[in-house]
Amino acid sequence: MGLTNELKSRARELGFVAVGVTSADPFKEAQQASIERTGAGLMDGLGWWSRERAESSAEPRRRTPAARSVVALAFPHPVPPTGGTADGGPRGRIAGYALGRDYHELLEERMAPLVDLLKERGAAKTYVDHGWMLDRAAAARAGLGWLGKNTNLLVPGHGSYVLLAEIVTAAELDLDQPLKKTCGSCDACLRICPTGALVAPGVLDNRRCIAFWTIEHKGVIPVEIRPLIGDWVFGCDLCQEVCPINRSAAAPDPQALAAYRALTNHRPLLEELLTLDETAFRVRFRGTAIWRTRRSGLLRNACVALGNIGDRDAIPALGRALADPEPLIRGHAAWALGRIGGAGARRQLDAVLRREPEAWVRAEAEMALEACGSLVFR
Ligand code: B12
Ligand code: SF4
Ligand code: SF4
Structure with missing residues (x-):
């Protein structure tokens, strides 16, 4: 051979x-x-x-x-x-x-x-x-x-x-030729992308892709992007899930998948993520790709997802996140409370305004209070 x-x-x-x-x-x-x-x-x-x-x-x-x-x-x-x-x-x-x-x-x-x-x-x-x-x-x-x-x-x-x-x-090997296949008239991925990141067929605008904002971006996620992220806390598969080629693809070989060892739950409980301190985050995610966001990025993303889901039962967990040592997490928790709204969210936001040392987190809390609307209607 x-x-x-x-x-x-x-x-x-x-x-x-x-x-x-x-x-x-x-x-x-x-x-x-x-x-x-x-x-x-x-x-x-x-x-x-x-x-x-x-x-x-x-x-x-x-x-x-x-x-x-x-x-x-x-x-x-x-x-x-x-x-x-x-x-x-x-x-x-x-x-x-x-x-x-x-x-x-x-x-x-x-x-x-x-x-x-x-x-x-x-x-x-x-x-x-x-x-x-x-x-x-x-x-x-x-x-x-x-x-x-x-x-x-x-x-x-x-x-x-x-x-x-x-x-x-440096070895001289026998060369293969590119395939002549294309997507044809399908454009399902372009239509499903919630952020319009696929600006033309085969062209991605990094600054719109959820994978960029949830993984690569280390700071504050712009307010206009947050609602578009939905419930993704690490990456995004929407433009692949909808792809007919993936839908008809063979299931991955279980032996190859075994190489990934214990799989992380792909649907993590968001309130539980908010309880992870540095040590717990390290124990759970070191050695996985998720390590890349560090704790501050993942918990920031969890806050955004909770804001988008809008479940009022999450208010106490977000309230606790308002006291997190990381300002990045506190700021996004404030935003999430504003999205959820209601008297409970208001109380948490009022309290944070009195004690928050970081100006931008206070600004987030003020915006969130505004988003909660007038007390009369609550
Ligand atoms: C930066 C990066 C990102 C950025 C994207 C920025 C961007 N605009 O490309 C972000 C963080 C958003 C990202 C997201 C994701 N990424 Co990424 N990413 C990369 C990385 C590190 C570099 C990509 C790059 O060079 N981009 C610059 C663009 C211009 O180049 P390109 O995309 O590679 O190639 C384009 C051009 O070269 C051009 N091209 C290539 N050949 C030819 C020939 C002709 C004739 C022409 C005209 C053009 C052309 O078209 C290509 C496709 O657009 C690569 C790893 C690597 N080193 O290549 C992984 C990589 C592309 N990512 C990967 C993955 C898995 C993802 C995600 C699916 C992760 C997720 N589930 O969240 C998403 C998918 C988003 C999407 N729809 O593409 C895989 C893709 C595997 C695959 N089957 O294609 C890669 C290859 C990593 C890997 N080694 O497996 N990623
Ligand atoms: S990964 Fe998500 S946000 Fe990025 S291009 Fe695909 S559907 Fe759009
Ligand atoms: S959904 Fe898949 S087959 Fe359809 S255009 Fe996108 S990449 Fe091509």
Whole structure:
């Protein structure tokens, strides 16, 4: 068996659902698209992104000068059931890719035997998500799937619930060709997106995507965005759930999913999330992708989701969050109380105005009191 075939069959044994090879030449069209989108502000908000990164991520040889081939890989991730129960109180939602063990570590581990195979033929450098590499452009050119109108890579038979990784190597491997498939006339993802983040087919405005606001953004979520987030507390799967390719895809292989170990509940109880102190947050989420938001981000998101759900039974929990050591959480708890309204919410907000040291949290509480409306009607 030649090296390429050996590599591919080993990759499948390791649980990858798709594997392909492309050259290490620059991804010229993707580079152009990426630079233009960066210039147009579609990547704004990501402090770690830059024009230099957009340019360099499309050129595998910038970091591996001896590179000849790029091995692109797709690994399935958990697919949470849609809908779900409200048992025990209001619940948030967590995107499937973030359930269980952090995929960065998992994919690196799965690629290790492949890297060993390649090392004898020269350098091999791996990428999973946070490296300077356009993961989707590499996967598309290596023939793993096509770029959907929701911007995600769709793997025939498996859909988009996959995570992407690459091995850039000096080995000369047999190249694959891109697929000729497209989404056709479907536009379900563009229509479902609650924030209008998919500004054109295949074009995402980062500053509108719920995944950006709930994961990447570390500070205050703008007031006009909060209602659009719904009950998502980490990421968003709406434009994938609606996708007919995903709906007809094979269920992920249970053996591959076992690699994620104990799965986080995809519908966490929001009031319970608000009780997590730093230690409890660490115990529950360290080693999972959710760790990225830190406690302050996740509890901020829980407040927003509670405000959007509007269940008055959550008022005492939000009242306690008004005393949280993190101003970020106190401010969003105030907003949530304003959304829920009623005499109970008012009482909590009045009290916080008297003791709150941070000016912006007080401003949130004042806005929230206004949103509660006149006392006469309560
Ligand atoms: C930044 C980022 C985000 C930002 C998005 C910013 C943006 N506007 O792209 C935010 C935080 C919002 C985000 C959200 C999500 N992300 Co993200 N993200 C990334 C990251 C780190 C970089 C993406 C990037 O470079 N964007 C810049 C744009 C311009 O490039 P691009 O999207 O990669 O590719 C586009 C262009 O290159 C162009 N292109 C490519 N080839 C070609 C060829 C031609 C001819 C042309 C014209 C254009 C073209 O079209 C591509 C699609 O728009 C990648 C990992 C990586 N290193 O690639 C993961 C990645 C894209 N994310 C991923 C995931 C899972 C998600 C979420 C689904 C998570 C969730 N459930 O909440 C959402 C999906 C949102 C959506 N609808 O896309 C996966 C996608 C897997 C897949 N099946 O495609 C990736 C690949 C991580 C991984 N290694 O698996 N993400
Ligand atoms: S992940 Fe959610 S917010 Fe982002 S583009 Fe898809 S549907 Fe829109
Ligand atoms: S929902 Fe339709 S348009 Fe969007 S990615 Fe899926 S097939 Fe393509």
